[in-house]
Amino acid sequence: MPPKQSERPQALRLILIGLAAGVLAGLFGVGGGMVIVPALTALCGRDQRQAVGTSVMAIGPLAISGTAGYLAAGEVDLFVAVPLALGTMIGAWLGAALLDRFPLALLRWLYAVLALATAIRFLTGPGIAAGQVEHGLLALSLLIPIGVPIGVLAGLTGIGGSTAMVPVMQLGYGLGSAMAKGTSLLVVLPSSVLGAWRNVRNGNGSLRDAGWIGGAGVTTAVATSFVSVALDPRLSDLLFGGLLVLVSIRTVWPDIRRMCTRSG
Template sequence: MTTPGGEAFPPGVVFFPGASRSRPPKHGCRVDAAQPGAAIEARRMTSSPEPRRGTRFVITCIGVGLLAGLLSGLFGVGGGTVIVPLLVLILRFDQRLAAGTSLAAIVPTASVGVISYAVHGSVAWIPAIILAVGAVIGAQIGTWLLPKVSQTALRWAFVAFLVVVIASLFFIIPSRDAELELTWLSGAGLAVLGVITGILAGLLGVGGGIIVVPALMLLFGTSDLIAKGTSLLMMIPTAISGTVGNLRRKNVDLRAAAMIGLAACTTTALGAWIATLVDPFVGNVLFAAFLVFISVQMAMKAIRGRHQR
């Protein structure tokens, strides 16, 4: 069908004789036919509208960053367990966009955290590199296994693992003087731990700190501070690698990531400072409480996944 001037209408657009000749928008339109001969009312249709970039958006990103940075410095984790659900819940981010944005924000956050722990000599540099290499390899394996493994069963197994870790944190209190001695045996163990961490990250989307920090304390006997500082250093190359891939797939909101990351940098050092002040047992109790939160989150995902079948 064509207009009186010979112009072709796009598919799906209705022309009423006597209507005003306004060009419909490029992304589709909605026709209001209540009054024949009236002008076509067009509205741009989008499948997933972007979050509004107003004051609420800025305040939310800054608030999320401040909270994530504090937790990152205090527990040696990336903060994604807080960033992702808050971006989805408050700003209505798509799950993939939230995860990609969170990973990008972790890069500056973890960098500041490493500096904060390094000042106190609480970073094992070589072990962190071994863990990072293993995690990058493991993440590829996890991505490959993703369509082959039951997510519900895997989540429940991870919850069971966290429950064991939580219980252990109340009985095994590492000394603040305990260091991570690097031998051939411990080096091989770190490589295996890195691969396992990467696999679980690829399968479940969980951050490495949730696994690495308790593993270094319980299995390798390191102090809680060295475990946290080493965990943060391990995250930097893995987060950069993941962010590069997410940028190619356009799964990163750079503006949100920048605001969250910069805000997190202001509280990461505070969290690391608090970690050095609290008693090791108190630190374990606080970390156990954080893991309880993660366990509940993972259990809820497993229950939802079971009901969606």
């Protein structure tokens, strides 16, 4: 049967959300949840928890397609990705389990402050040079506990955790900007699959919406991953710093609006 007339605008909105999320995924090595979650609530009338669940489901296809572009350019570090992925998978499991009972406002403000501090570092000192990558056993094993809170963040907010992973890999492990982004997308993949499975079980999110978003975003994720690899490192860091500023503001903007409404 042809789709109902009322379903077509909804599908178009989901496709546009997916295209925008794919751009962010490929260009910045992030999951795209920072676009998906607010767009689903503002444009499609989904509540916050359903939007987060849908975002986690949609991130998988974006991560696969974006990673493919970085892999083709040799900009993925598997040694760093494996322990970090293990930690984020543990965190994603916990985050999905806590989604219905965790005070999200506290997490939003904590993340916003950390994201803004990291943004200042990127904006005031762009062009962070790639150093000697830390591949020692101790350094790599530390990525597991580092990944756990990042995975919890992804599971609870739908952001994907990449806005935290990329700075960790650049500033703490010596990866260049392109390799940090490519590795981040690879890490996002297993945790997003695990988080999606838990959200489906818990009834958080829509597989249908996620299919539209993820399917539309794969094309832009691949295309912009090649753009990212070719970017000048200084420009890449400036753009990423600007992204972190926007993300930090967007994360707590609903809380700020509520506070302003009460004070008014």
